[in-house]
Amino acid sequence: MRTRDECLDLDARDPLALLRREFVLPGGQIYLDGNSLGPVSVGAQRRIREVVDQEWGDGLVRSWNAAGWADAPFALGDRLAPLIGAHDGEVLVADTLTFLLAKIIGGALELRENRHVVITDAVNFHSDLYIVAGMAKLAGRDIVVKTIDRDTLHEHLDEDVALVMLTQVDFRTGEMLDMAKITAAVHAAGALMLWDFAHSTGAVPLDVTAADVDFAAGCGYKYLNGGPGAPAFAYVASRWQGVLRNPLPGWLGHARPFAFESTYESAPGMRAYLTSSPSVIALAALDGALEVFERTTMTEIREKSLALTDLFIELVHDELGDAFEVVTPREHGRRGSQVALRHEHGYGIIQALIERGVIGDFRAPDICRFGFAPLYLRYVDVYDAVQVLAEVVRSSAHLDERFAVRLAVT
């Protein structure tokens, strides 16, 4: 059985330990919800101040050019690209994840105009389900959206499938899918592949180039720490740029935005997928948040992530035996950077933990989610969090009647 001192020793030898100082973490808490909203970093705070006080305050409208605002969605995309294995010019930061998915889905359906099926995961994040249904309806032809058990994907891949959209790390269970293998199977059927990286980027190594991914999109406010409602990102493989149409066009995606032409003509490259300007302040927050990733590698992050989740699973078992079902896969190759524990009183457990300064979250009907962000979490945090969890369960604090009514929990 692991001791607290062993965890402190792991921290002392942790190559990422110094990066914790780059985050502004509230005292008295152990934050295991970075998979929902990452914390603020020194870099994000500094960039926000620069943009608000100097670029907006002093530079005013001239900052669109002088401070690079007009190019920020692409400069930031290039900064983010290495985290997913993309090249310069293949990533755009803008909008929200749902809008970027809408553009890609709408465009992709036009690229496979003789095929009628879109496949997605029945337990995909629900906003993905809603927008794929929405864009199928707008396709102007009969499109069937099949929401399947993802483990049976191969049974559904035939010559009528236009597009497959899957989330690479399951938002509830933390299961990670084999991106290269699935993409190859989809391509073998002649279909296109769109990956949602919401719970992947910044948490697990990704290589869209090696996996030959067509399209991907992800969000900026989870493991990337870009702030609440941060802009999202889209990846369009260079081979599809100029081919994939943006069905929601706007002036900033025009070939000559300042010529004020009345007819839309798509800009080349990723610029085609920009509709209008995202908040420059929100871009700055994400820009600052990405700095810390440049002081490490996704390999180092992944090593620590697996060590943290292994430790958590091991300690929970040591302390509480089988009180929880560990929903997240034990195999490293199938695990993201979170651990999901199933418990019939999961809601009360999370509430009792929050009251004691351990911040996880609850996903209906019975999942306790704990995210492990290697940039700022310590091994000793994992140890301490499990002690609090054990105390809650042993004392039945989670059965307090205050938790009988479920409130909205993000």
Added chain:
Amino acid sequence: MRTRDECLDLDARDPLALLRREFVLPGGQIYLDGNSLGPVSVGAQRRIREVVDQEWGDGLVRSWNAAGWADAPFALGDRLAPLIGAHDGEVLVADTLTFLLAKIIGGALELRENRHVVITDAVNFHSDLYIVAGMAKLAGRDIVVKTIDRDTLHEHLDEDVALVMLTQVDFRTGEMLDMAKITAAVHAAGALMLWDFAHSTGAVPLDVTAADVDFAAGCGYKYLNGGPGAPAFAYVASRWQGVLRNPLPGWLGHARPFAFESTYESAPGMRAYLTSSPSVIALAALDGALEVFERTTMTEIREKSLALTDLFIELVHDELGDAFEVVTPREHGRRGSQVALRHEHGYGIIQALIERGVIGDFRAPDICRFGFAPLYLRYVDVYDAVQVLAEVVRSSAHLDERFAVRLAVT
């Protein structure tokens, strides 16, 4: 001929004079481009700091409920509603103007499913033209977008018109359209009316209720001073809520977003038109920026706006005779809060002015735009700006060869 002292006297008697202190304006400049990007305010700076340092920094994920982030798009909508004559629960703040237009256009086309024409202004802002064409293409049936000379609108209004979309103040010329009269004519033809308030909100009094407007949308970063790329707003008259479908649905528009249901069921009210979360930091900037509007009225703002633009037109004529064609209507009832001057060397004039600290902007091919934001501009600023303009023209500074090549100007 007006003297500088007379202008100083007007400032001394200006009931809005004190509000200038609420803005952080760079020294040595006269900013006549608030119709493109409003300046930062003390309120915006304070709210950004609160959200970043306290709500995000300390509150972390709990701030979605505890700090009201989840309701911010609607709370901010209610705060903005009085500026357009809307009621509580009729305005949403989110996304960008183009996305909000997309949702409304897509939904509106479904409400008039037996009609095939959308009418818009041939000289509308080009992003509006692109998105209306884009959504017409996604309607799944034959829709013709007619881009007309808006002065001939009555000739085009027949029983095949589904929707009319116009911008209430022309972004180039500053001409203001008669919202009530046009809306009534559109309704008489059985069509729906969508107004773009990008250059109206915060600049001219608007009353969507009195004018019986169906839908409207506007942007947050011009006269509202919400910051670069600020979230936009949408107005859907309460009679259309629950009727107008959101064709780009997302989880935050679901009736039960945290039930994680696989099928979309629209929330009631304006919530239906929210797709996913806008940047909370960007919402905070706009929230802070709106505070100053609560210390005055749109009537006071309008009075000063007309006085400023009258003064500018008068002084330009006094100093420079007919060197410029005044494109903006002289009639108060047809004028927004900007003045557009046509000059064949308009680009060079604007560049020369900017070098001398007078910030206007240029719109191709030959329009010099000057925006007059009554919250922070003084009469003496108008006087001084015209002196600089006169000096530029008289000295031919605008003919400098550096201005022979046009750069992108926002």
